Structures are given as structure tokens and as C-alpha cells.
């Protein structure tokens with residue numbers, strides 16, 4: 186299997202799960218800054234021109250959540266459970282895409298990606314709106330996590346990898362997670378995993 190990634194938010198989920206489960210994937214770095222995601226070869230794998238993509242034989246699978254689930258099945262692991270818990274995981278994945286990481290991702294984009302790619306100053310109206318939504322949804326998450334180790338209780342699932350993915354960037358993205366102690370506690374637990382802290386392969390500079 187080959188995992189195409191860059192050191193950004195969505196590939197981080199796929200890389201973290203691959204590393205956590207020790208799935209023997211070959212990592213292929215697609216440099217977004219150099220437009221490597223717009224080459225005909227890459228667009229043949231993902232017509233959306235986005236990372237991550239997982240290649241397994243003839244399959245070219247895009248969408249980070251689907252990739253996490255595929256990796257869990259490939260490793261015969263339980264991060265994507267195949268019983269009644271799956272509905273609960275699905276609920277959190279959808280909530281995350283539509284609400285939590287949607288707005289946290291805006292703050293990540295405005296404060297981290299824009300300066301990194303030289304795209305100008307953060308758009309203040311976007312930041313203000315995203316900050317308001319972030320607080321609303323972080324409050325829901327905070328209440329849910331009270332008395333729970335992970336989103337589904339004692340069991341770590343792909344939902345934790347998805348919902349938590351902006352939190353390693355909380356400082357630079359200016360996410361006010363210090364207002365949400367249960368979210369902070371949960372994220373500290375995730376950060377105990379080396380695969381969460383350091384999901385990306387080390388890139389060696391060309392000699």
C-alpha cells in the first residue's frame with residue numbers, strides 16, 4: 186500500500202492511523218507548495234487534486250475518513266468497529282466534517298496555511314465567524330467527553346482521530362481550547378500516543 190500525504194490536516198489523520206496500527210505503507214510525499222497535487226499522474230489517482238490518497242493494488246482511495254477505516258480493516262483492528270458502535274462513529278465523523286473541524290479548519294487555514302503558502306493576512310471576518318462556531322461546537326464536545334476516556338467511552342476509534350485532528354495545532358491556529366477542560370484532557374490523552382504526536386515520516390533533504 187502507498188499513502189500519498191503532505192504535512193497538513195487531512196493527511197495527518199491517515200498517517201497517524203497508519204503509524205498507530207503499524208500498517209506497512211510506503212509513504213509518498215506530495216508537495217502542495219510545489220503543486221505536485223495538480224500533475225496529471227496525481228489527478229489520475231484523485232481527480233479532486235487533494236491529499237491524502239491510499240493506493241492498494243488497483244484501488245486509489247481518497248477522503249481521509251474512508252482511508253482511516255480502510256487501514257483499520259486492513260490491520261484487522263477495531264478503530265472502525267463493525268457492530269452497533271459503527272453508527273456512533275459515523276455520527277461523530279459527520280458532526281466533525283460539518284461542524285467541529287469545519288470551523289477549526291478555517292482557523293487553521295487562516296492562521297497557519299495562509300502565512301505558510303504566502304496567501305496573505307488572515308481574513309478577520311472569517312476568523313470571527315469560525316471562532317464563534319468553534320466555541321459553540323467545542324462546548325458540545327466538552328459536555329460529551331465528561332466522564333469518557335474517548336468519544337465512544339473506553340474505546341479509541343477513527344472518530345477520535347478525526348475530531349481531534351486540529352488540536353495539535355491549537356496554539357498556532359489560535360483555537361481557544363483552554364476554555365474547554367474536557368477537550369484539553371481528552372487531547373492530552375491522545376497526545377500520549379507517539380503516532381498522534383509524530384504521524385509524518387521524516388523527510389530527508391536531498392544531498
Ligand SMILES: N[C@@H](CCC(=O)N[C@@H](CS)C(=O)NCC(=O)O)C(=O)O
Nearest residue numbers: 193194195196235236237248249250
Ligand atoms: N475531505 C478531504 C479533504 C482533503 C484536503 O482538503 N486536503 C488538502 C490538504 S489538508 C489538500 O490536498 N489541499 C490541496 C488543494 O485543495 O489544492 C479529506 O478528508 O481527505
